[in-house]
Amino acid sequence: MATVSLTIDGMAVKVPQGTTILEAAKKIKIEIPALCYDKNLDIVSACRLCLVEIEGMPKLMTSCSTPVSEGMVVFTESEKVIEVRRTILQLLLDNHPNDCLTCQKAGQCLLQKYSFKYDVQFRDHNGARRGQEYASWTDTSSPYVFRDESKCILCGKCVRTCAEVETRNVLTFADRGFETTIAADGDQSMEESTCVSCNRCVVACPVGALMDGRTVGMPRVWETTSKTVKCKQCDFGCNMSVFYKNNKVVGVRAKDAAMGRPLCLKGRLRTELEYKSMPAAPFVKVETPEGRRFVETTWVEALELDNILDKIENK
Ligand code: SF4
Ligand code: SF4
Ligand code: SF4
Missing domain, CATH: 3.30.200.210 (Phosphorylase Kinase; domain 1)
Structure with a gap:
């Protein structure tokens, strides 16, 4: 495959044609911040945090979606780039609960990491904040996936990752504008929904909006x-x-x-x-006349070990 040579932050790098700037930077250990990017998912360029400056180009470009070209000169931390990144992070924090002290995601949260890196802080303002308006968005109905919608930054990674497995496809965007949320099967709790508790979405979420219920x-x-x-x-x-x-x-x-x-x-x-x-007792989701419900179960049932146990006992 043809290769392309370029310079990123003064460092020369050679990568296969078609590689994105973000992946080329990774090759030389330059981390370009991104909240919605995942190399295994469709690229949506939604968070705009990965914008970089390219010599000769009038606009900043999203490095997750821009392929490299021969002789390209890229700056990932120029003054202009940092200014835009700080604005994006400030807008996110202005609409986010000031909860880092007690949030289970602290220490692993990308919003926290980048806000610290670019010195962006929570601030008082009179505008609406998702957490204040929609406290009921917390969904702990599943023992496996805890949702705190007030912390969601709408990156869509959970929606895309759940849809990767055809038979799942549980999560979608719902509503519009400031009211946009992530919904399970239209408008159901995680317990009522067809969610199979695989936790792919939990792994993908860059903030504390989706957490593993058993490790909270x-x-x-x-x-x-x-x-x-x-x-x-x-x-x-x-x-x-x-x-x-x-x-x-x-x-x-x-x-x-x-x-x-x-x-x-x-x-x-x-x-x-x-x-x-x-380990705490496991739960299984069962169909009841009232809908899907989680019920506590045994390890034998949760792991479907009945056959094996029967064989051992009857030997
Ligand atoms: S999700 Fe991240 S930024 Fe938000 S409260 Fe938790 S640690 Fe802080
Ligand atoms: S736990 Fe799995 S099935 Fe459930 S919403 Fe997340 S990705 Fe989809
Ligand atoms: S729940 Fe997490 S992964 Fe899903 S859109 Fe919100 S922040 Fe992104």
Whole structure:
């Protein structure tokens, strides 16, 4: 494949034709901030945070969607770029609950990370803020996916990642303008919806709007160490993160929602049972006359081990 040579922040780099500026920068360890980008998902250039300056071009360009060209000279941290990034981050923070002190996502949140990097802070203002207007947007009906819509920055990564697995496609954008939300099956709670608790959306969410319900309340991420393990439930071998504090496992989460690796609840629970000494009881979603409901269940039922147990017992 033909290669292209360019310069990013004064560093020369050679990449295959068709590579985007953002991916070319990554190759030389330059991180261009982005909230809606994921290399496994369709590119939507929605957050605009990845704008860069290109010599000879009148406008800033989104580096997630602009392919490199021969001899291109790119600046990822010019004065003009930083000014625009700070404005975008300020607009996001102005519409966001000032919750970093207690938010479970703190330490892993991209909005927090970039706001710190570009010195953008929460500020008082009289305008509406999603969290104030719509406190009822918190949905804890699922023991596996906690939603706090007030923290959603509408990057759409959850919608795109859920749709990657054809049979799921649970999440969509709903309403318009300031009232835009992420909805499950139109307008249902996570419990009522057809969500299968695979947690692909949780992995994709860059902020604390979607959290793994079973690790809410886990020690802060900077108090823990983690290791990546392969799920042994099926041949996909999805990556899971196992978190430790004082040599004790304190949580297990799905790690990657990469293409071809669907993630699933059973695999995550299996990994939790394998690593955690006293895991909390699992739940399954069942159909009832009132609709879908989560009910507590046994590990044998959750992991569908009845057949294996029967064989062992009857041997
Ligand atoms: S989602 Fe991020 S920015 Fe928002 S409160 Fe949580 S840590 Fe802070
Ligand atoms: S947990 Fe899985 S099925 Fe449920 S909304 Fe998220 S991505 Fe979709
Ligand atoms: S819930 Fe998270 S991933 Fe989904 S749109 Fe909001 S911020 Fe993005």
